[in-house]
Amino acid sequence: QALEHLALFLRAGYASRPTVALIEDELSQSAHYLGIQQMRFGSRLAIQIICPESLKKEYIIPYLLQTLIENAFKHGLEKQIGQVELIVKFSEKERTIELIVQDNGPEEPEQGNLRRGGEGLHNLRRRLDLLCGGQAGIQLRKEGQSTLAVAWWPKIDPQETAKMESRVL
Numbered sequence: 001q002a003l004e005h006l007a008l009f010l011r012a013g014y015a016s017r018p019t020v021a022l023i024e025d026e027l028s029q030s031a032h033y034l035g036i037q038q039m040r041f042g043s044r045l046a047i048q049i050i051c052p053e054s055l056k057k058e059y060i061i062p063y064l065l066q067t068l069i070e071n072a073f074k075h076g077l078e079k080q081i082g083q084v085e086l087i088v089k090f091s092e093k094e095r096t097i098e099l100i101v102q103d104n105g106p107e108e109p110e111q112g113n114l115r116r117g118g119e120g121l122h123n124l125r126r127r128l129d130l131l132c133g134g135q136a137g138i139q140l141r142k143e144g145q146s147t148l149a150v151a152w153w154p155k156i157d158p159q160e161t162a163k164m165e166s167r168v169l
Contacts, residue, residue, distance in 0.1 A: 001039070019131065020156050023090060023097075024056035026065045033066065034086075037073060044084055045077075051090040058097055059156035061127050067120050068101040068149045076105020076147050092155075096135075099151045102143075121149075128153055 027049065038045055069088065077084040087102040121138055128136035128151070136153035 001035070019061070020059040020158055021062045022056070023051065023058050023060050023065075026060050026062065027051060027056070030066050030069055030088075033069065041077075041084060044082065046083065046085045048085075048087045048089075050088065052092075055090045055092060055097065058092075059158055060097070060099070060153075061124070061131060064124055064128075064151060065099065065101075067124055068099070068151065071118075071120065071149060072101050072103040072105070072147070076103040078105070080105045095155050096152055097155060101149045102146050104146050124151070131156070 034047055038047065065088070069086070072086055077086065083104075085102075085104045087100070089100045089102070091098050091100075121140070125138050128138070132153045136151075138149065138151045141148050141150065
């Protein structure tokens with residue numbers, strides 16, 4: 001079962017990716033990574049994914065979700081003793097999509113690092129900025145015992161994105 005998850009996860013990672021992807025496709029891709037983590041952590045890991053059906057057909061930049069989930073494990077959950085919890089939540093507010101990836105890991109990063117994050121988040125911010133201008137972003141914050149990675153972007157029209165790409169190429 002672990003090999004099957006790994007093979008499917010890796011196959012999607014090597015596939016050519018468009019500028020934008022459906023949220024449901026990114027959720028499906030991340031499910032393989034989460035399947036491997038569930039095997040590693042066993043009953044210690046609780047995963048909750050909240051995504052209204054209406055948002056599953058909306059667009060996201062590829063690897064945004066996956067990177068935020070991987071960061072939650074790397075910087076938080078891997079270091080947690082006892083029960084670990086990951087919550088992934090998509091919501092919409094006034095034509096802006098918000099993604100929250102929340103974990104209960106113990107890491108208390110330096111305050112400056114908590115706001116900015118590392119190279120992976122820097123790259124995601126640049127990609128969001130190229131696609132959405134100043135209407136998108138990523139923020140890290142602590143709320144109680146949880147770390148939240150919050151990303152937001154306006155609803156994406158894939159036809160407008162294709163036009164923009166053709167002008168750049």
